[in-house]
Amino acid sequence: MCAGVFVALNIGGSDQADAQTISDWGNETCLECHTEPSLSTEFPSGETLDVTIDADRWHDSIHAEWDLKCILCHTEITAIPHDPLAFDNSREYAIAKSDGCVVCHREQEVVDDSVHAQAREEGDLEAAVCSDCHDPHYATDPPKSPTEIPETCRTCHSEIYDRYTESVHGSALTDGNSDVPTCTDCHGVHEIAGPSRGEFHLFSPEVCATCHADEELMDKYGINTDVFNTYVADFHGRTITLFQEITPDQDTNAPVCISCHGVHDIQPADEAGSSVAKENLLATCQHCHPNAEAGFPEAWMSHYSASTDEWPLVFYVRLFYRILIPLVIGSMIIYVAIDLIGRLRRRKESVA
Amino acid sequence: MTDDSAGRRFPRFTRSDRLEHWVQVIAFTGLAITGLIQMWSESPFPKVIITGLGGINSTRFIHRTLAIAVLIATAYHLGTAGYRFFVKRIGKQMLPDLNDVRAAAHSVSYNLGFRGDPAMEGKFTFAEKAEYWSIIWGTVIMAITGLMMWNPVATTKILPGAFIPAAKAAHGGEAILAILAILVWHTYFVHVRRFNRSIFTGYLGEEEMLDEHPIQLAAIESGDDTITIPPETLKRRRRVFFPVYAAIVVLAAASVLVFLSYQEIAITTVDPPDTVVEIYTPYVP
Numbered sequence: 001m002c003a004g005v006f007v008a009l010n011i012g013g014s015d016q017a018d019a020q021t022i023s024d025w026g027n028e029t030c031l032e033c034h035t036e037p038s039l040s041t042e043f044p045s046g047e048t049l050d051v052t053i054d055a056d057r058w059h060d061s062i063h064a065e066w067d068l069k070c071i072l073c074h075t076e077i078t079a080i081p082h083d084p085l086a087f088d089n090s091r092e093y094a095i096a097k098s099d100g101c102v103v104c105h106r107e108q109e110v111v112d113d114s115v116h117a118q119a120r121e122e123g124d125l126e127a128a129v130c131s132d133c134h135d136p137h138y139a140t141d142p143p144k145s146p147t148e149i150p151e152t153c154r155t156c157h158s159e160i161y162d163r164y165t166e167s168v169h170g171s172a173l174t175d176g177n178s179d180v181p182t183c184t185d186c187h188g189v190h191e192i193a194g195p196s197r198g199e200f201h202l203f204s205p206e207v208c209a210t211c212h213a214d215e216e217l218m219d220k221y222g223i224n225t226d227v228f229n230t231y232v233a234d235f236h237g238r239t240i241t242l243f244q245e246i247t248p249d250q251d252t253n254a255p256v257c258i259s260c261h262g263v264h265d266i267q268p269a270d271e272a273g274s275s276v277a278k279e280n281l282l283a284t285c286q287h288c289h290p291n292a293e294a295g296f297p298e299a300w301m302s303h304y305s306a307s308t309d310e311w312p313l314v315f316y317v318r319l320f321y322r323i324l325i326p327l328v329i330g331s332m333i334i335y336v337a338i339d340l341i342g343r344l345r346r347r348k349e350s351v352a
Numbered sequence: 353m354t355d356d357s358a359g360r361r362f363p364r365f366t367r368s369d370r371l372e373h374w375v376q377v378i379a380f381t382g383l384a385i386t387g388l389i390q391m392w393s394e395s396p397f398p399k400v401i402i403t404g405l406g407g408i409n410s411t412r413f414i415h416r417t418l419a420i421a422v423l424i425a426t427a428y429h430l431g432t433a434g435y436r437f438f439v440k441r442i443g444k445q446m447l448p449d450l451n452d453v454r455a456a457a458h459s460v461s462y463n464l465g466f467r468g469d470p471a472m473e474g475k476f477t478f479a480e481k482a483e484y485w486s487i488i489w490g491t492v493i494m495a496i497t498g499l500m501m502w503n504p505v506a507t508t509k510i511l512p513g514a515f516i517p518a519a520k521a522a523h524g525g526e527a528i529l530a531i532l533a534i535l536v537w538h539t540y541f542v543h544v545r546r547f548n549r550s551i552f553t554g555y556l557g558e559e560e561m562l563d564e565h566p567i568q569l570a571a572i573e574s575g576d577d578t579i580t581i582p583p584e585t586l587k588r589r590r591r592v593f594f595p596v597y598a599a600i601v602v603l604a605a606a607s608v609l610v611f612l613s614y615q616e617i618a619i620t621t622v623d624p625p626d627t628v629v630e631i632y633t634p635y636v637p
Contacts, residue, residue: 126632158635232394234517242393242408250407251622259624287624291505291615298513299504306517313518321525329532335460336540342463343545 029080030070031055045089053137062141073100073136091125097136098129105130108190115194128156146173149182163264168271170264179217185210201256202244205231208257230303231257253288260284276302361555362572368432373551375425376487379418384531386415391524419498423608426491427601434597439589442579445475448485452478474567479541483533490530497523499611506614 031053033039039052058064071077076086087093102108108130119127130136133152143149150170154161164170169180186207187193193200209228211217218225231237239254258266260276267274275284281297289296306314365373389398390411405411437443456478458471476484497519500507504516542548546563550556561569571577581589 126634154635156632156634159630159633161635163629238390238393239408242399242402245399246403247407252409253619253622253624264629288619289505289617290619293505293509295508295511295513296505299508299516300513301517306521311514311517313514314521317518317521318525321522321529325525325529325532328529329536332533332536335456336536338460338463339545340540342459342465345463345465 025069025071027064027070030074030077031058041084043085043087043089043093047089049085049090049093057138060140061138063136063139073097075100094131095120095125095129098131101130101136114190115192118194126156132156146176146178146182149184153183160264167262167264167266168268169266179211179220181211198251199248202240202248202252204256204258205237205240224303226305227303230301230305234300236300255288259287360558362558362561362569363554364550364556365554367554370551370554372425372429372432375421379421379425380530380534382418383415383422384527386411386418387523387527388531390415391527416502419495422491423495426495427604430601431597435593439586439593440579440581446481446484448481452481472566473564474571475565477564479537483537483541486530486533486537490526490533493526494523494530497526499608503612503614503617505617506611 034051034053035055037052038050040048040050042048076082085093087096116127116129120129132155150161150164150173164183165174172180173182186204205228212223213225213228215225232241236254239252240256243250243252243254261267261269262275269276271277272279274280278297282292282294285292285297285300301311301314304310306312306318308315385401386405389401390408392398393402393408402408402411405414433443433446436446455471455473458467459478461467462470471478500511500519501516501523507516507519542551546560548556548560550560556565558569561572568577
């Protein structure tokens with residue numbers, strides 16, 4: 001049947017006539033062939049590409065909903081039957097096709113600080129393009145399931161995906177909890193920055209604070225929202241905050257949340273395997289303080305505020321100064337005031 | 353002391369004393385500023401100063417450099433005070449005693465009008481001794497807690513970890529105490545009550561002596577204040593003092609240096625080692 005259509009359309013037509021006909025094509029013209037199972041094309045590289053379209057899924061997709069025509073993207077198709085694709089391999093084809101997405105999706109144009117665009121500019125052709133994440137034929141909006149995002153990233157980042165699904169966030173997501181962050185909640189979408197250093201590192205506590213400083217949300221899980229304040233009150237957090245505000249362009253190695261809690265493999269703090277569990281804390285500190293010994297981790301107050309129960313020594317030192325300062329300075333002020341009164345009185349007397 | 357048209361002058365501070373004071377003025381002010389802005393770094397004005405100083409790392413660097421200046425000045429003072437105490441044997445007049453308590457109580461009743469005669473004090477008054485010993489106390493606390501925080505890795509080899517945040521609390525509390533004490537006590541007694549220029553000129557005038565140090569003035573007038581030490585005695589005392597002092601300073605300096613450089617405080621690289629994750633690992637179903 002497919003061959004028949006090819007023949008029918010090809011009969012006696014000049015190129016000009018064909019072009020006019022093309023603009024009138026509906027998608028069903030394309031689907032007539034491309035719904036055939038196991039339809040594939042071969043690139044000069046020898047690689048084959050499956051070109052069968054699942055019509056039902058296509059009709060459910062956001063692009064079908066918008067009534068977009070196949071040839072809007074597949075502009076290289078100007079006649080039927082058409083020639084094999086003029087690309088050496090499927091990757092080259094995907095990259096070239098993705099360049100066309102911005103015609104409609106201007107606001108999503110990959111910006112310069114996207115780590116994927118950067119990698120591609122540096123010659124890494126595997127770096128993701130639009131179609132790698134957004135299947136142009138089947139993408140829906142919103143995504144069909146919350147796991148769709150990590151599963152998409154997994155295509156290239158499977159090792160990180162495996163760590164994530166084992167983590168407190170990833171395992172909850174798999175169990176259907178949509179409160180937890182997925183990849184894009186922390187990394188962003190089209191402006192994904194390189195995560196290892198620089199601004200991403202520096203501003204990452206704010207990413208965690210989005211949820212962990214949200215009292216209503218944290219209340220659901222019995223998590224204390226003081227974690228952020230107590231971090232900022234200490235040496236490390238103070239350093240990070242000041243770098244953020246004063247020298248955001250400079251690198252600092254002061255630790256952020258993920259430095260101690262882990263990134264993709266983050267575990268609940270009270271779980272035995274957690275990097276911040278009491279028995280693992282020294283090893284975690286030693287990442288940056290290689291010579292630290294058993295007493296060292298207690299120098300960090302573990303997000304606690306000093307009280308009679310937690311870090312009592314700190315509590316009592318503070319209490320001592322809270323009493324001593326007003327006592328000493330108050331006595332000084334009284335002594336000075338008496339001396340001043342005496343002097344003024346005597347001066348008045350001597351004048352009189 | 354000489355009689356001239358400007359009135360009599362009584363020597364109070366040597367050139368060395370005045371130099372010590374200037375070092376303290378600069379270091380104390382600098383430490384107070386660079387310390388308070390760290391304590392209140394979340395407020396807008398401290399942030400402006402930290403920015404002006406080039407960021408938090410350079411602020412900390414300046415603070416620690418000034419702290420070293422204080423340690424050096426303290427070592428120097430240990431020498432001048434020790435010399436006065438053990439060689440010239442005139443140090444006792446700086447030690448607090450019951451007379452100071454009496455003088456303070458006396459001054460209070462005099463100022464309140466309960467008695468008509470002012471307290472008679474010697475070379476160092478109650479107010480001066482109180483300030484001097486407060487500075488000694490403050491310097492000891494600030495130096496110990498500051499060094500503890502400077503190298504927490506070394507500190508926690510000796511002390512429990514909780515001593516680090518405790519040292520931070522004490523360092524901040526003691527700083528507030530010291531700054532307020534200077535603002536209240538020092539400002540009043542040497543600037544407001546009377547602008548005492550002796551720390552700049554080295555001399556006090558007769559009226560100042562009569563008002564604040566009448567007992568010392570009387571001793572000067574009667575010639576009791578001049579102690580002559582036989583040259584051989586002086587020589588013998590020096591022979592003991594200088595080696596002991598040198599040994600203490602060298603030992604203290606070495607201890608501080610070893611403590612601060614003892615092993616690594618923290619890594620200096622941007623990323624800790626062994627945190628690399630393979631980024632591109634395509635999924636193979």
